[in-house]
Amino acid sequence: MQFGKQNLTTNELIVLSSEMRKREKSLVLAYLMLLMGHLGIHRLYLKRTVSGIIQLALFLVMFISYILFIVLVGIDDTLVDSSLYIPGFIAAGIALVGFIALTIWVIVDACLLPGIVRSWNNNLEQTLIAQIVALRPVGNPENHPGPGQFN
Template structure:
């Protein structure tokens, strides 16, 4: 069933329910500022990719501090420090590229979320009438 087929009462219920269920593009972009933590993806209920972004961030941070610890006080770069530095650069670069991509696909992700919630609410509103 389409949104245009709803009665006035159903449209009012739909609007009221959407107010609670829909996601804001502006808020999602604001959360992208903390994108290295995957916050914007958790907001859009994309838990797997949000967790992966968080793990990439933690791996980069851990590698950075471990490389700094291995370099020691005299700041000589030894093999373990260089390995952790490379890991930090790779995970950081992967996360950076992912955040830049998210910058451009964020409107689609929010639109898909909102459209799915709207369709779900319409199904609930029209379910008894269709059977």
């Protein structure tokens, strides 16, 4: 059985509000983390751990490939053996593909973030309401948990 906020007493609403403030996700904070989007921090914040780690790993592959390109091709091409150009440009290609993939992913995430945060907060609210209702004493409806009695 699913309860809504309208089924809660005033004390239970206070507890719900307090717990929501502690645990809810902020859309503004998620967007600020998205500014570092290629690192996947915003996904880790929203408990999307697998995709956050994938974004971070893709970023590291891209970054290492870019550094490898710089080392293999060299800043001054007279100092580097020209036989290293092909591996260097392969590394540059990997870095470019990684950059394009991550950029598209971050743009899509920018569009999806409001829904993800709203969904997280709605699920959290329903979970907290269920926990509050489960803590109601049996037989005495006047004896509801107050603030500070809910973890």
